[in-house]
Amino acid sequence: MAGHSQFKNIMHRKNAQDSKRAKLFTKLVREIISSVRAGQADPNFNPRLRAAISAARANNLPKDRIDNAIKKGSTVGEGDNYEEIRYEAYAPGGVAFIVEALTDNRNRTASDVRSTFTKRGGALGETGSVNFMFERIGLIEYPASVSSEDEMFETALEAGADSCESDEFSHVIHCNPDSFNEVRDVLTKKFGDAQVSRLSWLAKDHIEIDDIERAESLMKLIDTLEDSDDVQFVCGNYQFSDEVLKKLEG
Template identity: 60%
Template sequence: MAGHSQFKNIMHRKGAQDARRARQFAKVIREITVAARSGLPDPASNPRLRAAIYAAREVNMPRDTVDRAIKKATGAGGGDDYVEVRYEGYGPAGVAVIVEALTDNRNRTASDVRAAFSKHGGALGETNSVSFLFNRLGVVRYPASVASADDMLEAAVEAGADNVETDADAHEITCAPDDFFAVRDALESRFGPPETAKLDWRPTMSVTLDEDRAASLLKLIDALDDNDDVQNVYANFDIPDAVMQKLSA
């Protein structure tokens, strides 16, 4: 029975991984669709589409899947029409949460997001009700091995970035959102493709959570992430290592 149980556990884990991968692909394809329609279908002339293709690369999406999504988005009919929406609210312990979505049905998505907040001890608020607790930044990340800290700092300053933080693992370059594509492209021309490159919401302050509140908040974030319309979830929380180890046990 132990072997059978282990096999079932492996199958369940693989099934969960496959489902997560499918959701990641669906979210990236939506972004590719919107990006391809917002400008030319050529990534060289469409910075948002280039960013979407980076996101596809990060989740190991096959190139032919990317190409099909671009062709479908720019072809006759073009598939579904998605609009960008942002939701803001508070989770357990007053944690501020920002939810970015691409949807073809605003009413459905708003209802689903509101239900997730309510079910997991939070409350959906008005637009801009929590975004003042975050900074909107462009973030580009490279492995530490691509350059010395001094060389990366010099390159980032020349590219128009605002800050570079380097540790043993990576260089993280941040800039204003309007400068993001120029900074990313300038760094790529010098160091090659980055590990990640995206627009991000970074909290200006964080709420430290105990085990119970951390568990509740993570359930809320998981519920939001599981929604096909939701692209990104940001929150201003901090979970101490000891608490995270207990939750992972």
């Protein structure tokens, strides 16, 4: 996703990743618990759990926290029950967003997401008001250091991926949701656990952002959303122009 990956790279350059580690761990733990409850505790027979564990390991979630999350998810009546919710919204200028959440309090999360968009001049939409602008995909991402661009490209496409794009920070692989598990398992066997390994959304068309103030406002919106423990993923149909990217990096 052009906008999402651009934003992520900017965040890398600003060294924001470490400051968000605790929240990232919380999100990873929630996904493991929910994956177990949606299937079973054995990752060999639960593809979603296998992906969740892979992402947790790649992001250095301690093994004891992974094991405890699996145990918590498989214990009846133990801990919170998280509900999967998808929000669809618009930011100023018609930029569309899909926000996926795992929450133990639907009212709280809806209020927080709605307030975040409203404060930035946007609005929460009805279900179906945005998702037709996106297509469902499998998303896998590795740091650039694990492989050369050519090796990752060849391996991904041979495994059944639709595309593989690389830059100085990462390799981003897209595939059909039906082939996601197979592609992920092939890549994991060769390159280890992926930093990102999940079903996601890809915008069919992008709105180019060529104004620095508008770009900064969008970044603040996304940052606020991702700061919530309940929000798992944020996808938008924006794309920063090269000129705006240079100003943001500066």
